[in-house]
Amino acid sequence: MKAQSRSRWWVVRKELDQSQATILMALSFILPLVIWSIASYGPWWKVAHQVSVSAESPRLQSVYSVGDRLEPEVWKEFSTSIAKDNEEIVAARNGGTPLASSARQNKKIVRQIHPIAVVNGWLTRGQELEDDAIRKTWIDLAGGKLKATKEPLSDGNLKIIKTNAEMLAKAGTDWPTESLLKLLPQSSKEVSRPVYLVPPDVVAKSFWKGITATSTPEAGDAGAERKTLLQRYGESWRTIVMGFLLAILVAIPVGLLCGTYDFASKIAEPFVNFFSYMPAPAFGVVLMAIFGLDMGPKIMLVFLGTLPSAILMISKTTRSLDGSLLEAAQTLGANQRQLLTTVVIPGILPSLYKDLRLLFGTAWTWLVIAELLGFKSGLAEIIDTHGRRFQFDIVYPAILLIGLSGFFMDQILAYLARFFFPWMDQPKKGFLSRFFSARARILGPAKQPPTSAPEAPTTSPS
Amino acid sequence: MKPTKSILLAAFAALASIVQLAAEPLKIGYSDWPGWVAWEIGIKKGWFKEAGVDVEFVWMDYVKSMEAYAAGKLDAVCVTNGDALVTGATGKPSVCILINDFSNGNDMIVAKGDYKTLKDLKGKTIALEEGFVEHLLLLKGLEMNGMAESDITIKNTPTNNTPQVFASGQVDAIGAWQPNSGQALKLVPGSKSVFTSKNVPGLIYDGLYCDRDSVKTRRADWLKVVKVWTKISEYMANEKNIDDALAILAERVGVKPAEYEPLLVGTKILSTTEALKAWEKADGLGSIYGSTKVVDEFNVKFKVYEKPADVDSYLDPTLFKEAIGK
Numbered sequence: 211m212k213a214q215s216r217s218r219w220w221v222v223r224k225e226l227d228q229s230q231a232t233i234l235m236a237l238s239f240i241l242p243l244v245i246w247s248i249a250s251y252g253p254w255w256k257v258a259h260q261v262s263v264s265a266e267s268p269r270l271q272s273v274y275s276v277g278d279r280l281e282p283e284v285w286k287e288f289s290t291s292i293a294k295d296n297e298e299i300v301a302a303r304n305g306g307t308p309l310a311s312s313a314r315q316n317k318k319i320v321r322q323i324h325p326i327a328v329v330n331g332w333l334t335r336g337q338e339l340e341d342d343a344i345r346k347t348w349i350d351l352a353g354g355k356l357k358a359t360k361e362p363l364s365d366g367n368l369k370i371i372k373t374n375a376e377m378l379a380k381a382g383t384d385w386p387t388e389s390l391l392k393l394l395p396q397s398s399k400e401v402s403r404p405v406y407l408v409p410p411d412v413v414a415k416s417f418w419k420g421i422t423a424t425s426t427p428e429a430g431d432a433g434a435e436r437k438t439l440l441q442r443y444g445e446s447w448r449t450i451v452m453g454f455l456l457a458i459l460v461a462i463p464v465g466l467l468c469g470t471y472d473f474a475s476k477i478a479e480p481f482v483n484f485f486s487y488m489p490a491p492a493f494g495v496v497l498m499a500i501f502g503l504d505m506g507p508k509i510m511l512v513f514l515g516t517l518p519s520a521i522l523m524i525s526k527t528t529r530s531l532d533g534s535l536l537e538a539a540q541t542l543g544a545n546q547r548q549l550l551t552t553v554v555i556p557g558i559l560p561s562l563y564k565d566l567r568l569l570f571g572t573a574w575t576w577l578v579i580a581e582l583l584g585f586k587s588g589l590a591e592i593i594d595t596h597g598r599r600f601q602f603d604i605v606y607p608a609i610l611l612i613g614l615s616g617f618f619m620d621q622i623l624a625y626l627a628r629f630f631f632p633w634m635d636q637p638k639k640g641f642l643s644r645f646f647s648a649r650a651r652i653l654g655p656a657k658q659p660p661t662s663a664p665e666a667p668t669t670s671p672s
Numbered sequence: 673m674k675p676t677k678s679i680l681l682a683a684f685a686a687l688a689s690i691v692q693l694a695a696e697p698l699k700i701g702y703s704d705w706p707g708w709v710a711w712e713i714g715i716k717k718g719w720f721k722e723a724g725v726d727v728e729f730v731w732m733d734y735v736k737s738m739e740a741y742a743a744g745k746l747d748a749v750c751v752t753n754g755d756a757l758v759t760g761a762t763g764k765p766s767v768c769i770l771i772n773d774f775s776n777g778n779d780m781i782v783a784k785g786d787y788k789t790l791k792d793l794k795g796k797t798i799a800l801e802e803g804f805v806e807h808l809l810l811l812k813g814l815e816m817n818g819m820a821e822s823d824i825t826i827k828n829t830p831t832n833n834t835p836q837v838f839a840s841g842q843v844d845a846i847g848a849w850q851p852n853s854g855q856a857l858k859l860v861p862g863s864k865s866v867f868t869s870k871n872v873p874g875l876i877y878d879g880l881y882c883d884r885d886s887v888k889t890r891r892a893d894w895l896k897v898v899k900v901w902t903k904i905s906e907y908m909a910n911e912k913n914i915d916d917a918l919a920i921l922a923e924r925v926g927v928k929p930a931e932y933e934p935l936l937v938g939t940k941i942l943s944t945t946e947a948l949k950a951w952e953k954a955d956g957l958g959s960i961y962g963s964t965k966v967v968d969e970f971n972v973k974f975k976v977y978e979k980p981a982d983v984d985s986y987l988d989p990t991l992f993k994e995a996i997g998k
Contacts (some may be wrong), residue, residue: 266930271865272858273931284861314911318930339915595926598836599855 243410250409258402259285262329262361265322265392267291274395276325279402289395296370299389311389317341319374322393323348329361349375367393405600417607439592443611446577446588449505453512453580454573458566461520468521469528470554479525486518491579503584511583515576520569527561528554560631567623574616697726698893700880701737701749704832704925705849706932706939707773707878708750712924713907713917714900725896731924733832735801741766741881748882752805753960754967756881756986761977766881769991770898771947771960772905774877777870778938779809780853782838783845785862790817793866796844799829799837803976805876806831806847808967811974812875813867821974835859850935851927870938874957875967877950878939887988898995905941944996951989960987 219230226234258279266273269291274280280288302309320341327333327347337343350356351368352375363371370391377386403409420439437445467474490511497507497514531554539553581590589608596604627634702708711729714720720727732740734751741749742763749766751759752775756766787793790813800806811821829837834846835855845866846856857863869876880897887894908917914936915929922932942950949958956962964983972980 264930266934272854273928273934275928275930281861312911314914598832599926600836600839600859 255401255403257399259397260400261397263396265292267295296391308388313385316385316390319390408603412603413606416603420607442588449508453509456513457516465521465524468525482518482521490515494583507583508580511580512576516573523565531557560634697728699728699746701730701732701746703734706935709921709924712920713904719900723896725893747886753877753964754808755804757981767884767988768879768881771879773939773941775869776940777868778850779869780865781847781867782856783866790867794823797825798845799827799843800847801831802828874963877960898991
C-alpha cells in the first residue's frame with residue numbers, strides 16, 4: 211500500500227493526477243515561505259532594544275528615533291547618558307543654579323511623549339509638532355487624567371512627568387526657562403535579525419501600507435520624493451510597456467521578414483545575433499547622452515534589451531511554420547504576397563503571441579537598471595535609495611511587486627490565449643493547475659499535437 | 673521711412689532673441705551638504721519666483737555635480753572653497769559669489785571603536801573620495817598629528833557610499849560629511865569620529881561657485897539669487913522656523929527631522945554680518961581668502977594639482993555686498 215502510493219508520486223515520465231498536481235503547486239510556493247519564516251522567527255537571533263521612548267543628549271553622537279533597534283551596549287550607553295543629563299539638571303536645580311534652557315530645548319523634551327501619546331490614542335501622528343497639545347498631555351498624565359495602558363510608562367518616567375508638569379504649570383502659558391527633565395529612554399525587546407532578513411509579517415504589513423497609501427503619506431514615511439508606491443508602480447509600468455511596445459513594433463516586421471525571406475535573414479540576423487551579446491546596460495551612459503535624463507533613456511534601455519532577442523525569436527517562430535501549408539497554398543495558386551499575408555501571418559499568430567508573452571517577461575528584467583538611468587524613477591528608485599539606507603522592509607515590497615506583476619501578467623496573457631486562438635489545443639484545467647501542467651508538460655510526454663509547441667516554463671523576472 | 677521701420681523691427685527682433693536667451697533658467701547643481709540643502713527652503717517656498725529669477729536646482733551627488741559643472745552643463749555649483757580650486761585646476765574655473773557656511777564638525781573622519789585617535793589609524797585603511805574635501809581634512813589632520821600620508825592607505829570611495837562600505841567592515845575608517853558620516857556612526861555601533869572639521873574651523877568654507885562668464889552677463893539674476901540666500905539664512909536663524917526648516921531639509925536627504933537637527937550645529941550657516949566678516953581679505957582661516965590660500969598651498973604641496981591657483985580670481989564679494997547694501 212505504502213509502496214503503491216509512493217510509486218504514484220514518483221513515476222518516470224508520467225503526469226501526476228489533478229489533486230497531486232495541485233498539492234505540489236501549492237507546496238512550491240509554501241516551501242520557500244516556510245524557509246523564510248524559519249530563518250526569520252527561529253530562536254537563533256540576539257535580542258535588541260527597540261526604542262519606544264527616545265531622548266537626545268549632547269553626550270551621544272547619534273540621535274536615536276522611536277523604532278530604532280539598538281544593540282545592548284549601545285542601549286546601555288544611550289540610557290546612562292540620558293540619566294546622567296537628568297542628574298546634572300537635578301543637581302543644578304538643588305544647588306540653586308538651575309540650568310537655563312531655551313524654549314526650543316524644552317519643547318523637544320516635551321515632544322518625547324508624542325510617540326507614546328499616539329500609541330495610546332491621545333494624539334494623532336500629525337500632531338508631532340503641536341507643542342501646546344503635547345504639553346497638555348503631560349499635565350493630564352501628571353494629574354492622572356490619562357493613563358498609559360497600551361504602551362506603559364516606567365515609574366521613573368511617571369515621576370519625571372509629574373516634576374515636569376509642575377514646572378510647566380508654574381510657567382503658565384510660557385515655556386519654562388530652566389531645563390526640564392528628559393524622559394528616560396524606554397524600549398521593547400525585539401529580535402535583532404540582520405538588516406536584510408525582514409520577517410514575512412513585516413514585509414506584508416509594509417506592502418499593504420505601501421499599496422494603500424494615499425498621495426500624501428505621513429511625514430517621515432517617504433524618502434526624498436513623496437510619491438506613493440502605486441504611483442511609482444505606474445511609472446514602472448509605463449517604462450516597461452513603452453519600451454516593450456517600441457521593441458515589438460520594430461521586431462515583428464523585421465522578424466517576419468527574416469523568417470520569410472532568406473535575403474532578409476542573411477542580411478539582418480548575423481548582426482542582430484552579434485548585437486544581442488552586448489549587454490544593454492552597457493549602453494546606459496550613451497542613452498543618457500542621447501535621450502537626456504528623463505523617461506527617454508529608460509524606455510530605450512528596455513527597448514534595446516528586448517529588441518535583439520525579439521527579432522531572433524520571431525524570425526525563428528516564422529521559419530518553423532509547417533512547410534506543407536505553404537506548398538498547399540502555392541498549389542492553389544497563391545502569389546508571393548498572398549503567401550505572406552494569408553498563410554504565414556495567420557499561421558504563426560498563436561506562436562507569435564506566445565513569443566511576445568515570454569518577451570514581455572524578460573522585459574521586466576531590464577526595469578531596475580533602466581530606471582536608475584538619469585533621474586531615478588519608479589520602483590527602482592525605492593529599491594536604490596532605501597536600499598542604500600538599509601531599509602529593506604521598504605525595499606522588499608517593491609521587489610515583490612515586480613515579481614508579482616511579471617508572474618500574473620504572464621498567467622493572464624496565457625489564459626487569454628484560449629480566447630484569441632480557440633482552434634489551438636489549450637489546457638482545460640483551472641488557472642493554477644494549468645500553470646502546473648505547463649511545467650509538467652516539459653517534464654512529461656508531450657501530449658499536444660506538434661502545432662502547439664510545449665509551453666516554456668513561466669519566466670519569473672527577478 | 674519704411675527702411676528705418678524695418679531696421680527697427682529687426683533690431684527689436686534681435687533684442688527679443690537676446691532676452692529670450694537670457695531667460696534660460698540658471699542651472700545650479702547642489703548636493704547633500706546641509707548648507708546647500710538649505711537652498712531647498714527657497715525652492716519649496718517659491719522665493720526664487722518671488723525674486724523674479726528663473727533658477728533650476730539640480731540635485732546630484734557631490735562629485736558628479738562638479739563634473740557636470742566642468743562639462744559646462746551647469747551655470748553654478750555648490751562646492752567647498754578647496755574643491756572649487758581642484759575643479760578649477762583640472763576642469764573649469766569658477767568664482768564664488770556667496771558663502772553659505774563653514775564646516776564646524778560635520779566633515780569627519782569616522783573610525784571603528786578600536787581606534788580612539790587619528791594616530792591610532794597608522795597603517796590602517798580609510799575610505800574617502802580622493803582629491804576632494806575629506807581628503808583635505810584627513811591630510812590636515814595627519815599633519816596636525818605629525819603623520820604622513822604614507823602612514824595610511826586610502827580607498828577611493830564616493831562619499832555617499834561610505835556608510836555602507838564602513839558597515840561592511842572592510843575599512844577601518846571613512847571620511848565623509850553629514851548626513852553620511854552620521855549614518856556611518858549609527859550603522860556601526862561603537863564607532864567614533866576621530867577628527868572633524870571642528871578641529872580646524874574655517875578650513876572648509878561652502879559656497880556658490882559660478883561660471884565666470886555667466887556672472888558677468890547675467891549679474892542681475894545672480895544678485896537675485898544671492899538675495900534669496902540672505903533670506904534663507906535669516907529664516908533659518910530664527911528659532912521659530914527651525915521645525916519647518918528641518919522638515920524641508922530632512923525630507924530632501926531622507927532622514928528624520930530630529931536626526932537632522934544636530935547637523936545644523938556642525939554646519940555654521942553664516943549670518944550676513946558673519947559672512948561679511950568672512951569676506952574680508954585677511955590671512956588665517958577666519959577669512960575665506962586666508963582659508964583658500966591655505967588650501968591652495970596644501971593642494972600644491974600634496975600634488976592634488978601642480979601650480980598654485982590665482983586665489984583672488986575665485987572670490988568675488990561684490991554681489992554679496994550689493995545684495996545687502998554695503
